Amino acid sequence: MSQYNETKFTLIKKWFKRNLTWVYFTIAIIFILFPNTSFSPFSNLWNGVLEKIGFVGLTSGVFASVLKSIQFTGLFQEELTKIISGSEFLNNRKDLPELWKKISKSICAQKFPEISDLLEDRILTSYFPLNKNHYNEDLIVSIVIHDINDDFVINYTQTIEYNAILDSEKNESTIAYTDTITDNQGVEEKNELLSFKIDGIESNLDEIKKEKIEEGKKIYFHEIPISGKKKFKIFLKVKNTYSLKGENVKLLRFNTITRNVDVIISHNKNIDVSFFNVGLVNDFVPIHTDLENTISRRHRDDLILPRQGFGLSFNKR
Incomplete structure (x- = not known):
């Protein structure tokens, strides 16, 4: 029974991690909208406080930090990959030769670390059309x-x-x-x-x-x-x-x-x-x-x- 409860707790925790943004967003919206409904049991003063907490939650650095912490967990990864690997993004970069060196180093450094620098320079200067228009x-x-x-x-x-x-x-x-x-x-x-x-x-x-x-x-x-x-x-x-x-x-x-x-x-x-x-x-x-x-x-x-x-x-x- 204890193992069952632990497994259930683990699944709930994973679900919250995957959906943390939307949970956070939903709570903030509830804090903004609920005080303005007839279901709120609080006084006007406390309703106003709750509403302000909701707005602060949406616009504060807390929300931004949550987004930043999860942006590479899969929610935005696909879109970011499209942007970073897209031709428009690459065309606007001013460091393409250095970027190419970093990419090629990751490809061949594990195989031939002793000659990787020479190989990168030779291909870049001799075979890439850097000096030809x-x-x-x-x-x-x-x-x-x-x-x-x-x-x-x-x-x-x-x-x-x-x-x-x-x-x-x-x-x-x-x-x-x-x-x-x-x-x-x-x-x-x-x-x-x-x-x-x-x-x-x-x-x-x-x-x-x-x-x-x-x-x-x-x-x-x-x-x-x-x-x-x-x-x-x-x-x-x-x-x-x-x-x-x-x-x-x-x-x-x-x-x-x-x-x-x-x-x-x-x-x-x-x-x-x-x-x-x-x-x-x-x-x-x-x-x-x-x-x-x-x-x-x-x-x-x-x-x-x-x-x-x-x-x-x-x-x-």
């Missing part, structure tokens, strides 16, 4: 290999065209082309930017060209600001000459997040060309395999992240 889409790379001479010097022309899709909020970005040439006078090397078009309008290459020297190499870069609309059509054409004696490969790694890429390489029949993927999760897929002296590859249904791309190796037959 656009991404590239529907990119077509065309490489025409003209010849490889007896000194193993390769000559080829490369065109790249794509759509730059701007950040809808900032609505401005910079399109850049960078090329590196060794400072060694004994090495034959030449990279010549022939054309740089934005929406079909040719740029003055001399006006936008800059250069610097880093680690014994000349770095040439051309930059053009874009703004005012969502999408821009970009076209680049480059003529390259360099020796393959030191390294018989060419790497093309993207510096901007890119979606949908087609690669077409054509070459003479006396040149062997091999295609390989660089750092990709999902590789390029061969297409048009029946064409002679041509390599065609396609990348769909995924993203190519910065520092990822493809490479070519060359040999003479």
Whole structure:
């Protein structure tokens, strides 16, 4: 009998905990309304006192503290979760990088606590578009290999065209082309930017060209600001000459997040060309395999992240 009473008492206590807000609210309303009914046995003075107690109960910090103490017990948890995880709430936060670090730390710190900080920084700085206001889409790379001479010097022309899709909020970005040439006078090397078009309008290459020297190499870069609309059509054409004696490969790694890429390489029949993927999760897929002296590859249904791309190796037959 004692155990039965204890169980009943426990159930009542749990019910009161779950419904404490409404119990508190109901008592306060009774204190406000009951003194004004004909059922009240109290004098006008005491009726007024009870009514004031009811109003104080509703508006005092006691009621607020009760709400605060139970807001995470389930009554408001679902609605708070919707607010906190909603896009509007996240968009208004000014600390998203730090928030992402905290979330990622909780994910990987238990598995790899020794490298979690390095992993967070690498992903955030290298793969998240924090420093870019656009991404590239529907990119077509065309490489025409003209010849490889007896000194193993390769000559080829490369065109790249794509759509730059701007950040809808900032609505401005910079399109850049960078090329590196060794400072060694004994090495034959030449990279010549022939054309740089934005929406079909040719740029003055001399006006936008800059250069610097880093680690014994000349770095040439051309930059053009874009703004005012969502999408821009970009076209680049480059003529390259360099020796393959030191390294018989060419790497093309993207510096901007890119979606949908087609690669077409054509070459003479006396040149062997091999295609390989660089750092990709999902590789390029061969297409048009029946064409002679041509390599065609396609990348769909995924993203190519910065520092990822493809490479070519060359040999003479």
